[in-house]
Amino acid sequence: MAHNMTHASVNCPKENFGDRFHLSEATLQKFDREIAKYPAGQRRSAVMACLALAQEEIGWLPPEAIEAVAGYLRIPPIAAFEVATFYNLYDLKPVGKYKLTVCTNLPCALSGAYHAAEYVKQKLGIGFNETTPDGKFTLVEGECMGACGDAPVMLVNNRHMCSYMTPEKIDQLLEGCE
Numbered sequence: 552m553a554h555n556m557t558h559a560s561v562n563c564p565k566e567n568f569g570d571r572f573h574l575s576e577a578t579l580q581k582f583d584r585e586i587a588k589y590p591a592g593q594r595r596s597a598v599m600a601c602l603a604l605a606q607e608e609i610g611w612l613p614p615e616a617i618e619a620v621a622g623y624l625r626i627p628p629i630a631a632f633e634v635a636t637f638y639n640l641y642d643l644k645p646v647g648k649y650k651l652t653v654c655t656n657l658p659c660a661l662s663g664a665y666h667a668a669e670y671v672k673q674k675l676g677i678g679f680n681e682t683t684p685d686g687k688f689t690l691v692e693g694e695c696m697g698a699c700g701d702a703p704v705m706l707v708n709n710r711h712m713c714s715y716m717t718p719e720k721i722d723q724l725l726e727g728c729e
């Protein structure tokens with residue numbers, strides 16, 4: 552898992568964007584690839600991707616990491632904080648190895664999202680915005696994921712979409728998380 556990546560601290564000029572925090576060279580190279588997708592002078596356009604990459608390395612986004620991303624993109628820290636605090640894709644506090652996001656917007660709610668969420672809560676013994684004591688699962692409530700027709704839907708680690716989450720499918724999902 553990405554959470555287990557080593558935080559290699561490297562001494563290269565590229566890293567001179569903050570004294571307090573270091574991202575791995577591999578992550579910085581990925582930053583560069585994202586920045587290269589935009590015209591020169593538009594580094595700031597890569598902010599969402601770079602925040603996601605920083606989170607992938609660390610497992611969540613501490614303020615220092617957000618500042619580091621801002622520094623690397625040469626934008627004011629507040630601009631990166633605005634993005635990081637706006638989207639629930641970004642975790643501003645540590646989460647479990649598996650972050651389960653249950654969409655509870657209206658279309659999903661009408662198709663069993665709350666039942667699905669309740670089932671997960673009972674199985675894991677946690678509520679929304681809580682993490683199991685073993686650090687394995689975090690449960691959060693999410694906004695529409697654009698898959699309303701597949702409701703109820705859940706997202707695992709911000710990426711893996713799970714559709715039609717019946718209790719049986721939730722059981723399978725949780726059992727598959729090692």
Ligand code: FES
Nearest residue numbers: 654659695696699
């Ligand atoms: S309302 Fe849940 S995916 Fe759209």
